Amino acid sequence: MSGQPAGPSGLPTPVRVLIVDDHPLYREGLRGALRTMAGIEPVGEAADGAEAVRLARELAPDVVLMDLQMPGVDGIDATRTLCAARPGPAVLALTMLDEDETVGAALRAGASGYLLKDADRAEIDRAIRHVAQGGVVVGRGVAGGVRRRWAEPPPDPARMAFPDLTDREREVLGLVAEGLTNAAIARRLHLSEKTVRNNVSVVFAKLGVRSRSAAVATARDAGLGAAR
Structure with a gap:
């Protein structure tokens, strides 16, 4: 994986992250965690999928951290809309749901990664950087069968x-x-x-x-x- 692209000053450009979750306290905690990660910059927060799509268009984040179970427009539909845009952000699902069907639905919608909310800071940090560079991440706690199937891409x-x-x-x-x-x-x-x-x-x-x-x-x- 290559390093972050350099900005006009010659310094690495921060990875811009939009946080999407319907729980304010979780958003607050995640925002605080991201601010401790060098080279990662939280640029906005959304409470549902519709707001996520609107803010992504306004803020042009590199990565969207997407909860899946939200009122109104859920994370799967928002992911599908965001990933249909070209160019668009990488979407990293961050959720409590680990059922095979949900994991598969998120990845088919275009998500570049899938983490459970019990992932630690180091895993979230690595995942954000990896999907920002075009990689795919499936977290350690994700349902085993889906993880194996999606972690091994078909022949290119x-x-x-x-x-x-x-x-x-x-x-x-x-x-x-x-x-x-x-x-x-x-x-x-x-x-x-x-x-x-x-x-x-x-x-x-x-x-x-x-x-x-x-x-x-x-x-x-x-x-x-x-x-x-």
């Missing part, structure tokens, strides 16, 4: 088509194939534009192509990106 066609590329390089190639510019890719992946340019150059070299259009054609032939 891009990995098989481009075995010489790293995971990050395949991710960058996929976004190039979607037609994104380097600047747009940098925003999507929370990287500096210089880092993206370097990744693109390495990808071109490994693919043996000299132009972006040739890279796009190669990627789309392998099933990446949008169809022509």
Whole structure:
């Protein structure tokens, strides 16, 4: 996992977190815990799913800590709405519910991770940073069958088509194939534009192509990106 992208000052940019939970005391405690974590910044709080969607649009957090069982719009529906946005925040479910059906529903809705509320600070800290970088986290206390099923991702066609590329390089190639510019890719992946340019150059070299259009054609032939 790469480090946090640097801001204009050259210092790492904090991971911006929106807290969503219908219990004020839990939100208060979680906010206090996040403030003790270096490089993590709580930027807002919501008491239900509808407010979470509204605040996410206003505040543009990197990660949303999402309770699932809330009045009105619940966490599953809010997660589905947030994850349909492109670009959108990573959603990390933080809940008391550990039934297989609920875990699966949250992950199918697009959540990048699932933790139980008895997770300690260190586990929450690691999970936030991991999903902010595009990773997937399923907590230690989550129902065993679902955890095993979701912790072991299916074979990646891009990995098989481009075995010489790293995971990050395949991710960058996929976004190039979607037609994104380097600047747009940098925003999507929370990287500096210089880092993206370097990744693109390495990808071109490994693919043996000299132009972006040739890279796009190669990627789309392998099933990446949008169809022509």
